[in-house]
Amino acid sequence: MSPQNIEPGPHDHEAPEPHDLGLSHDLPTLLNRRHAIGLLSVGGLVAALAACSPRAGSADASSAPPAGAPAGGAPGGASQTDVGEGEIPEETNGPYPADGTNGPNALTTTGVVRSDITSSFGDSSGTAEGIPLTFSLTVVDVSGEGDAGTPVAGAAVYAWHCDRDGQYSMYDIADQNYLRGVQEADADGKVTFTSIFPACYQGRWPHIHFEVYPSLDEATSATNRMRTSQLALPQDVCETVYATEGYDKSIANLQDVTLSSDMVFSDGYALQMAKVSGSVSQGYTATLRVPV
Template identity: 85%
Template sequence: MSNHSTAPDRPGEHEEPEPHDLGLSHDLPTLLNRRHAIGLLTAGGLVAALAACSPTTGTGDGAATGAPTGGPGGGSPNDTSQADVGAGEIPEETNGPYPADGTNGPNILTTTGVVRSDITTSFGDSSGTAEGVPLTFSLTVVDVSGDGDAGTPVAGAAVYAWHCDRDGRYSMYDIADQNYLRGVQEADADGKVTFTSIFPACYPGRWPHIHFEVYPSLADATSATNRMRTSQLALPQAVSEAVYATAGYEQSVANLQDVTLDSDMVFSDGYALQMAKTSGSVDQGYTATLRVPV
């Protein structure tokens, strides 16, 4: 398990968070007292483990770190299963131009209420709900630096996840007065976090995806400088096509036809460890799962 950091792929000017917002750091004592500091003790052990790990360098432009080259010939765009367990760490990727983690404009990580599982609605001073086909996605963080192919669940880790809406727009940037489709969750004893959301659009030049950052603990998830991995989840082609055939996703139909995993700026060098396993339907909503080896 190694530490990485990335930078956005293009600069921009955006609004800063409200100065009166006390933020997640203010909420932590309440959260921790409620859990009798169990999560903090778990996170402390993880921080110690991180200190023993030797750092590697990530390029921030989609380069893999010890992962198989699962792009061309590395799996089908309709493959809903990941590569074999023990295939290495999930690739380090760019956090893109709309991270809202303080590296390019606003920082939602310091906003009170960001720790939540349902990210379909805005919170705090914002209001609004993202429309689209329901999607529940789960990420399971495992440490693969030790012995054993399966890895060890990283209990107490924190994951910040974000993605575009069904029109291909990002809150806090394209839609400045909304902060939906962004949230932070603390991993359970199995290293798992789950978010309730909507299926993201396919916008020009990019394969359907979800961004995420992994942090050693909830306490660390207030500054991007503390992240230990930044990556992206890819969604299968067949599922995406089914979703994009529904009302509201019209623009995504043509956009998906114009991009492939092999031409995508992020997944072209390998996506075997980033392709989510999916199930469900348009009527019932979809579920996506991804193992995140770090």
Template identity: 60%
Template sequence: MSHTHDDEVHEHDLGLQHDLGTLRKRRLGRRGMIGLFGGLGVAAVAAGCGADPSGTATTADTSTGQPTPPAGGMGGDSGVSVADGEIPEETAGPYPGDGSNGPNLLTESGVVRSDITTSFGSASGVAAGIPLTVRFRVFDLTGEDASILAGAAVYAWHCDSAGNYSMYDGDAVNQNYLRGVQETGDDGWLEFTTIFPGCYAGRWPHVHFEVYESLDTATSASNKLRTSQLAFPQDVCEQVYATSGYAPSVANLAGISLESDMVFSDGYSLQMAKMTGSLADGFVATLSVPI
């Protein structure tokens, strides 16, 4: 199957899957009202998880207040509350690799892994780029108070430095790197070791992710709790794209903005990662995922 990123702009952002995700009914009551009106000025997730990891902090939008695990551990408390609202439901796009559009990687042995820079199974490629750690902390908002969601699973995937998605297009079509599943610990945290994604025409730099109840449901690609996307701050993108291997991303980033992006244009405060680190040491992107 041949894919282009022109397909993604339409299928990813305007197609049936996007419409269904947008119209999907949230739970009734307080959470439902917050979900409907959260984009009109609801406060972003509050900080309070402890000290940032060591390294040069680079945060484009400190108002997002995403939590960062304390140095030396993945524990800590968070200021996430029911009033902050749920992370938005978004389209998985045409390159999910979860069986909803073509190949299903989730049922393959080896998909549960933290380091997603390499391919596995019969593929052997390695994704090159600026090192990136992506940390998620998952919360359950079904009660009166937000609670940590332990034992949940997150499937994350994104394009490579050239803007290609493994299993689908370009030189990455025969690879399965930059895709993997991890389980949240008792503290709700999980993390992936990866590379900073490139920027392709028509989309702001992002990471896709799906949240499942457990590893069992994730690896059977069933009963998704939420599909969403993580956004990167502009200043970090510009730093990364000025390095070798990201040349096409410079022009592509200049041609798009968060306000014009077809996913993030309706609000991105709950999807904007907090960034720490540096080009020399690699970056860390941290995001709360309240569902």
């Protein structure tokens, strides 16, 4: 699957990110999704336009939220097993991936393979402040028959996200590389990262980026990635976290965006909505099944 090419540019959160530019920008990504094979047939244009509506088996982002869910969001305990199985959607890697497709490449930096991504590594130093968040991704192969999926042991996952101010290391904060890291999946296909809860910046729903690679050895160049996607965080948890010190800007930003308006999650988010538990005092744990 070819990498998403993102043009370099300043990190202006008051302007839409490249993945907030609508169908003309998102269509190449949609065409790259495995389930979009055949869009170039006679009915291809119709199918492409249909891809902008909620995915089959996904929560309908344009309808009312499930019972008990906050308006515009999903309940904190949204279950990944409550929806139809399918491959996790292919998404843009955003303008600040640091995977070599747009400027720096953290994947080739000594020390990037780690579970705790709170602090910078290599020649950089510094620690991101915020409410503790541990998130786990379980990579499963659903290309064969059956619904259960097979754990992809030995796969590698590169994960990154913004800090509590909505800024990205290696771009907004050039002398830091925290909140980025690579992990090798265990026998159950699982990787776990220790981090902090990311902010909500203008125009985007709170999220975590990740790329899946066939192996740790191949997780050095974005050209080797199997899948690029994003994890969404539930609204009720976000509201609780953003009421704490340091997340002030996130309160207003979250009020100005919904899953329905977010250009990544607006076409359906069920397979990308993490299940989150915990508290501000004890920290949070997020889990997501990643079918590929």
